[in-house]
Amino acid sequence: MVTKEKSDVSQQKREWEKNTLKKTLEKSPERRERFITTSSRPIARLYSPTDMANLDYDRDLGFPGEYPYTRGVYPTMYRGRFWTMRMFAGFGTAEQTNARYRYLLEQGQTGLSVAFHLPTIQGLDSDDPMSTGEIGVCGVAIDSLADMEILFSQIPLNKVTTSMTINAPAAVLLCFYIAAAEKQGVSSTQIGGTIQNDILKEYQAQKTWIFPPDPSMRIITNTLEYCTKNVPRWNTISISGYHIREAGSTAVQELAFTLANGLAYVKAGVDAGLKVDDFAPRLSFFFDSHLDLFEEVAKFRAARRIWAREMHERFNAKSPRSYLLRFHTQTAGVSLTAQQPENNIIRTTIQALAAVLGGTQSLHTNSMDEAWALPTEKAATIALRTQQILAHESGVANTIDPLGGSYFIESLTNEMEEETYKYFDRIDKLGGVVEAIKKGFFQREIADAAFRYQREIEEKERTIVGVNDYITDDMLEIPVLKIDPEVERTQLARLRKTRKTRNNKKVDQLLSRLQKAAEGTENMLPHILAAVREYATVGEVCNALREVFGEYQEPIIF
Amino acid sequence: MTEAEQKIRVLIAKPGLDGHDRGAKVVARALRDAGFEVIYTGLRQTPEQIAEAALQEDVTVVGLSILSGAHMRLFPEIMKLLKERGMDDTLVIAGGIIPEDDIKPLKKLGIKAIFGPGTPTTEIVEYIRTNAK
Incomplete structure (x- = not known):
């Protein structure tokens, strides 16, 4: 019965093409020969039931909160509660950022997200010559x-959750957070939050690594093990496609590489002797939301389905919580234009809508001025308001997975899933993610896609408003956030004072003890925590580990 | 081979701590496709490393790419070190996130052109063809 109906539709579609469409095309051809997404994916004129002929509702979609979670990870989604509006912020000194956090919390933001300066991200102290x-x-x-104590001053760490964008030295910053909570009288079992801690995508895309891949993976499995026992509410890795996409990948590369990285972490955890259901529920994801609305929604839906299936079938996870792909989304920074910056508010709105239609658990919306600098308070407030308008006024949060069942969306979701499995095969053939990194596979794929995108703009195959069309001569002046040179002096003075007032002999002993752990097979986390409680700095801890592990050098590919 | 036919040698360099190499790599590739000899330094190069690479590679053009915001501290140092190595006539250009207010002082230092976000690569190619000696 079903097959008969479908063949009817494909017959009818052929007739429509012959009788109706052809005449129109003869009279007035379409705008372009080829219609493509932001990722250069060709898009058909029309989708119909024939494009989802193989879709099995029960197998491929199911119901929200049930396997394979294509339609959403929770049974009520935004009818229960909205996504977390989590704006990434950080600049200047700990005092200044603390004031911004308290302002954002007063404005109705529901979680914190820390942006560290580049020296911290690279495991360097502020007085390192490289930090100039x-x-x-x-x-x-x-x-x-x-x-860290100043950063969270007057913010109760048993009440807010905090996401920290930190990777190579993630274990050190987590220990700073644990120690700062202890100072507030809050134990490590009470704190909640996320460290990005996703080193694989650093080698592939974001490029802020310190150590070579193998010791880096050990630090991560040490963290998984430590948190499982001691910090049970902590999300130990935020497996990130965001940076892969921002570096120039396509949507499907973002999807495939991110999930491949996630599976590599699960395998590393299992190989280190952890039980999959003990740590997998604490893995979360972080995706980009770019401008091509439908392709993005399909990406999020495919991601949930693939992850659930792989956790179930490949790793034999038993707990449904291991199957859930929970994710944070950030709108695409790379899509913001320096030209006519106010247009970025509209770009961000479309991207935020895609994230919500895709079922995100939390969201950061970029500010209009971020092609120029860190956002001003006003620009950041508009970006937060964008989310609040989507949540309260647009009505898109009233029903779950509103695009589910669309011929186009289901067809795209299937297509992206198939392409992801093709990438999994290629990565497996190269010997897995770490080997493929060493061979430059991801770096080359991303560089190729970035270059193609640039060509398409220059050849006007794609129009970017204000950049290659609708150009205006007068530069719109918007206020840009400037960092006061006083910040450097304040920070260097505090660092000097810390080094002077702490027990340096004890710090040295604890750092040597950490090196011994690094040279052997012990878990390094308790030793890092012991050292940072005595005010060992991020640079000192990382230098101790650099002496043991060395630094990574990447193959040069362009 | 006549002098005019000799390939122009360009060093694409990444000072600063940021890992944003998308722009640097797209430009490096566009310049290579346009027929230039391109050397890319890789990430997180100190001013000394960049000046030394420019000298060793005997380039006529240095392209600096930075998105970390540290350009006002690092670029003057790079210009000084190039001068110390007798490379005064090297054509130095820059790109990345460089706010409007900083452009004038950077040009005063001898950085000849600054290509902001959205610049077509063809514009950079043309600029180098016209200005590199």
């Missing part, structure tokens, strides 16, 4: 527990 000109510029300067 970088102190407090791209994020908040954090050298030691002394800074």
Whole structure:
């Protein structure tokens, strides 16, 4: 019965093409020969039931909160509660960022998200020669527990959850957070939050690594093990496609590489002797939401289905919580234009809508001025308001997976899933994710896609408003956030004071003890925590580990 | 081979701590496709490393890419070190996130052109063809 109906539709579609469409095309051809997404994916003129002929509702979609979770990870989704509006922020000193956090919490933001300055991200102290000109510029300067105590001053760490965008030195910053909570009288079992801690995508895309891949993977499995026992409410890895996409990948590369990385972490955890259901529920994801609305929604839906299936079939996870792909989304920074910056508010709105239609658990919306600098308070407030309007006024949060069942969306979801499995095969053939990184596979794929995108803009196959069309001569002046040079002086003074007032002999002993653990097979986390409680700095801890593990050098590919 | 036919040698360099190499790599590739000899330094190069690479590779053009915000501290240092190595006539250009207010002082230092976000690669190719000696 069903097959007969479908063949009827494909017959009818052929007739429509012959009798109706052809005449129109003869009279007036379409705007372009080829219609493509942001990822250069060709899109058909029309989708119909024939494009989802193989779709099995029960097998492929199911119901929200049930396997394979295509339609959403929770049974009520946004009817129960909205996504978390989590705006990434950090600049200058710990005092300045603390004030911004308290402002954002007063404005109705529901979680914190820390942006660290580049020296912290690279495991360097503010007084390192490499830190010249970088102190407090791209994020908040954090050298030691002394800074962390100020950063969360008057913010109860048993009440808010905090996401920290930190990777190579993630274990160190987690220990800073644990120690800062202890100072507030809050134990590690009470705190909640996320560390990004996704080193694989650093080698592939974001490029802020320190150590070579193998010791980096050990630090991560140590963290998984430590948190499973001691910090049970902590999300131990935020497996991130965001940076892969921002570096220039297509949507499907973002999907495939991110999930491949996730599966590599699960395998590493299992190989280290952990039970999959003990740590997999604490893995979360972080995706980009770009401008091509439908392709993005399909990406999020495919991601949930693939992850659930792989956790079930490949890793034999038993707990349904291991199957859930919970994710944070950030709108696409790379899509923001320096030209006519106010247009970025509209771009961000479309991207935020895609994330919500895709069922995100939390969302950061970029500010219009971020092609120029870190956002001003006003620009960041508009970006937060964008989410609040989507939540309260647009009505899109009233029903679950509103695009489910669309011929187009279901067809795209299936297509992206198939392409993801093709990438999994290629990565497996290269010997897995770490080997493929060493061979430059991901780096080359991403560089190729980035270059193609640029060509398409220059050849006007795609129009970017204000950049290659609808150009205006007068530059719109918008206020840009400037970092006061005083920040550097304040930070260096505090670091000097910390080094002077702490028990340096004890710090040295604890760092040597950490090195011994690193040289052997012990878990390094308790030793990092012991050292940072005594105010060992991020640079000192990372240097101790650099002496043991060395630093990574990447193959040059362009 | 006549002098005019000799390939122009370009060093694409990444000072600063950021890992944003998308722009640097797209430009490097566009310049290579346009027939230039391109050397890319890789990430997180100190001013000394960049000046030294420019000298060793005997380039006529240095392209600096930075998105970390540290350009006002690092670029003057790079210009000084190039001068110390007698590379005054090297054509130095820059790209990345460089706010409007910083452009004038950077040009005063001898950085000849700054290509902001959205610049077509063909514009950079043309600029180098016209200005590299």
